[in-house]
Amino acid sequence: xTQTIALSASTDALLRLLVFPGLLFAVPCAWFLVWLERKAVxxxxxxxxxxxxxPFYDFVKxxxxxxxxxxxxxxxxxSFWPLLAVASAAGAVGLLxxxxxxxxFAGDLILLLALLEMPSMCLVAAGFSSRSVFAEIGSVRxxxxxxxxNVVFLLALVSIAASQHSFRIEALxxxxxxxxxxxxxxxxxxxxxxxxxxxPFSLSNAEQEIYAGPLTEYMGPELALWELAHGxxxxxxxGLVATLVVPHFGPAWLPPLLFVAAIAIIVLLLAFVAxxxxxxxxxxxxxxxxRCALVFAAIALVSALWIGGKL
Amino acid sequence: MNxxxxxxxxLFSRPVTVRFxxxxxxxxxxxGLVEYDxxxxxxxxxxxxxxxxxxxVFRSGKTDFKWSYDPAQCTFCARCIDxxxxxxxxxxxxxxxxxxxxxxxxxxxVTPRQRPTPPAQPAAPAAPALPGTxxxxxxxx
Numbered sequence: 001x002t003q004t005i006a007l008s009a010s011t012d013a014l015l016r017l018l019v020f021p022g023l024l025f026a027v028p029c030a031w032f033l034v035w036l037e038r039k040a041v042x043x044x045x046x047x048x049x050x051x052x053x054x055p056f057y058d059f060v061k062x063x064x065x066x067x068x069x070x071x072x073x074x075x076x077x078x079s080f081w082p083l084l085a086v087a088s089a090a091g092a093v094g095l096l097x098x099x100x101x102x103x104x105f106a107g108d109l110i111l112l113l114a115l116l117e118m119p120s121m122c123l124v125a126a127g128f129s130s131r132s133v134f135a136e137i138g139s140v141r142x143x144x145x146x147x148x149x150n151v152v153f154l155l156a157l158v159s160i161a162a163s164q165h166s167f168r169i170e171a172l173x174x175x176x177x178x179x180x181x182x183x184x185x186x187x188x189x190x191x192x193x194x195x196x197x198x199x200p201f202s203l204s205n206a207e208q209e210i211y212a213g214p215l216t217e218y219m220g221p222e223l224a225l226w227e228l229a230h231g232x233x234x235x236x237x238x239g240l241v242a243t244l245v246v247p248h249f250g251p252a253w254l255p256p257l258l259f260v261a262a263i264a265i266i267v268l269l270l271a272f273v274a275x276x277x278x279x280x281x282x283x284x285x286x287x288x289x290x291r292c293a294l295v296f297a298a299i300a301l302v303s304a305l306w307i308g309g310k311l
Numbered sequence: 312m313n314x315x316x317x318x319x320x321x322l323f324s325r326p327v328t329v330r331f332x333x334x335x336x337x338x339x340x341x342x343g344l345v346e347y348d349x350x351x352x353x354x355x356x357x358x359x360x361x362x363x364x365x366x367x368v369f370r371s372g373k374t375d376f377k378w379s380y381d382p383a384q385c386t387f388c389a390r391c392i393d394x395x396x397x398x399x400x401x402x403x404x405x406x407x408x409x410x411x412x413x414x415x416x417x418x419x420x421v422t423p424r425q426r427p428t429p430p431a432q433p434a435a436p437a438a439p440a441l442p443g444t445x446x447x448x449x450x451x452x
Binding site: 040042043044045046047048049051272275276 | 314315318321322324326329330
């Protein structure tokens, strides 16, 4: 009996990782979000923007190129980072409770946060592995920015979790929305441009200054994997916000539709911010997160602990 | 606030760019592909000399000369047009066509070198009129 339950749980976990909301769902969704962001920014700049299938074409084209040949150990390490980034981002998407009663476990929010942070850490490591000056500058910027926004991001999520007394994502998704949760969600939304390398916090891949930043030395299939990891990051990060915002109700087919609609709205919002702002320098970015948004998240955390103590 | 209003207005207005492979209309004086008229070319090679991007290559022979042009290298600066005194070079007033193979728009012309026409022989000077003789008919006095 116990073995049957364990087998069922592992099969369920595998299905979530590989099928829904894992790779089979997340990869087309990632391409869709990348297209939506590019299209929205283009339309706001009065350009026609890319066709719908462009992210897919880009991926296929890059994958069809020759795999870069690097003979030394540093080359193998360079090839390892995009694979790890894709695996982490796919795992993060797989943890999202898109379907109601989709399982999960106590503390999966912590795992989700760790997996969400892995692509960023891989990016930093990849930049230093490639030994390009531009990549190293990009990695330094990404590392500094990551430390800045993650304080706010983690505080906001901890405040939401503390108010609900649970670190299980499904429990957070099913609990009723409160003003405190909206405060936390707003703080997370402020962090998303930094996490997704969008304007005004796109300084780690500032193409006019440092080419592609940490990805300057990457090409072909490795670059395709990086692009895929970035798309999956989009799904995971916006999906986390959608999970906290969209309640689970109605028939089984409704929550996934609402999930996709919510992440599309969040992407449009981020695209609007990206089109309306210019890139900030590193000191201004860090100051923004340390002064403005940190206060924002700290209020949410103190309120959560206070409300939690009263209840 | 103006930026936000502009973005919203752009979102619902017609885009100024067009979908590939459609080409946008161009204004007069547009610098398109360099067009070569072999009948006017004198083979001086000045265009190749002025071409800093090496898009135009000129090979001179005894009986003919070869003029070749690679649009992929052209920066459309129009210095070749300015330097062509014979007026053999012009620029197309339309966007370059879409091409899928490398070097598809590359062109080369071999033009036979025309034998320079000898200058007209001046008429033999008339013998100086001897004093006392009548001037030739039509000669100014």
